[in-house]
Amino acid sequence: MTxxxxxxxRPSIVERLVSYxxxxxxxxxxxxxxxxxxxxxxxxYLIGDTIRFRHPWKETIHQCWFIxxxxxxxxxxxxxxxxxxxxxxxxxLTQQIGAASLTGAAGGLGVIRQGAPIVAALLLGGAxxxxxxxxxxxxTIREEIDAMRVIGINPTQRLVAPRLAAMLxxxxxxxxxxxxxxxxxxYVLAVMYQDVTPGSYxxxxxxxxxxxxxxxxxxxxxxxxxxxxxxxxxRGLETKFGPRGVAESVNASVVLGVLSTFVLNVVVxxxxxxxxxxxVI
Numbered sequence: 417m418t419x420x421x422x423x424x425x426r427p428s429i430v431e432r433l434v435s436y437x438x439x440x441x442x443x444x445x446x447x448x449x450x451x452x453x454x455x456x457x458x459x460x461y462l463i464g465d466t467i468r469f470r471h472p473w474k475e476t477i478h479q480c481w482f483i484x485x486x487x488x489x490x491x492x493x494x495x496x497x498x499x500x501x502x503x504x505x506x507x508x509l510t511q512q513i514g515a516a517s518l519t520g521a522a523g524g525l526g527v528i529r530q531g532a533p534i535v536a537a538l539l540l541g542g543a544x545x546x547x548x549x550x551x552x553x554x555x556t557i558r559e560e561i562d563a564m565r566v567i568g569i570n571p572t573q574r575l576v577a578p579r580l581a582a583m584l585x586x587x588x589x590x591x592x593x594x595x596x597x598x599x600x601x602x603y604v605l606a607v608m609y610q611d612v613t614p615g616s617y618x619x620x621x622x623x624x625x626x627x628x629x630x631x632x633x634x635x636x637x638x639x640x641x642x643x644x645x646x647x648x649x650x651r652g653l654e655t656k657f658g659p660r661g662v663a664e665s666v667n668a669s670v671v672l673g674v675l676s677t678f679v680l681n682v683v684v685x686x687x688x689x690x691x692x693x694x695x696v697i
Contacts, residue, residue: 450654454572455646458580461573472578479582483544487590491539495594498535499601502526507610519612520603520621527598528629534681535598536591537640540583541673545648548579549669552652553662561653576649580642587641588634595633632688636681643680644673 427435465471506523552575555561561571599621606612651665651672 447650451646451650454576454650454653455642457572458576458646458649461570461577462581465573465577471581472574475574475578476581476585479579480585482547483540483582483586484590486543486547487539487586488593490543491535491590491594492597494535494539495597496601498531499523499527499598500605502531502598503602503605503610507606507612511610518620519606519610520617520619521624523602523606524599524621524625525629527602528595528625528633530681530685531598532591532594533633533636533640534677535594536587536637537644537677537681538674539590540587540637540641541644541648541677542670544583544586545644545669545673546666548645548648549652549666550662552649553655553665556653556655557658557662571653576646576653579645579649583641583645584638587637591634591637592630595630636684639684640677640680643676644669647673647676 462471503519503523506526507519510519510522552561555575564571564574603614603617606617607614648669651669655661655665657664
């Protein structure tokens with residue numbers, strides 16, 4: 417009788433699955449809430465300390481150089497093949513339909529509106545975000561973060577705000593650099609190997625591309641940079657369980673940063689399409 421009662425009291429597979437999903441959703445919402453609190457605190461300290469001339473600009477400059485050093489070379493190595501691949505696909509299509517003169521416009525708009533912000537976000541999340549998460553995670557397991565709190569130093573003010581400021585400076589420059597390198601690689605390929613005249617390439621690109629496209633691309637890269645740097649800082653500051661926890665924080669930072677940027681890119685693209693519709697002429 418006791419055994420039968422015990423078996424009847426055990427939760428079913430469906431109940432356990434529902435409980436697991438519920439716990440996962442609750443945990444995710446709590447993590448998202450901490451992310452918003454960290455982002456709000458970092459912006460508050462960044463703006464407040466800048467107004468009061470107390471922001472640690474030396475640390476910000478150091479972080480700017482650090483982020484640039486880990487993303488510049490990968491950006492160059494990624495942008496060149498990316499521009500070549502885009503131009504090969506676009507060039508083959510435009511030649512088949514007899515519109516080779518529109519190669520520059522088709523390839524350039526795709527790179528500026530979608531390619532460059534996504535590539536910048538992947539580099540910022542994969543290279544800079546992982547390095548930031550590893551740095552803060554190592555400080556956390558060495559109890560440096562706890563020591564800062566004990567002596568009255570706020571880690572958000574001292575560590576997160578300078579990295580956020582550095583990301584605000586570097587992300588738009590990285591996006592413009594990716595656009596320039598990608599367009600240059602595409603131009604060389606189109607002119608030298610696809611028999612597109614330089615004049616038609618530049619004329620079609622200038623006729624369809626607008627300055628607002630560049631503004632949207634830079635705005636996207638800044639937004640994505642903010643998301644990935646706050647995720648990296650949060651993962652690093654919440655590191656547990658020693659060196660293994662640092663590796664898990666770095667992995668979580670990269671995965672969450674990449675997934676977040678892809679999802680947010682869809683949302684931002686739809687919103688931009690509503691307020692800034694694409695023009696054919």
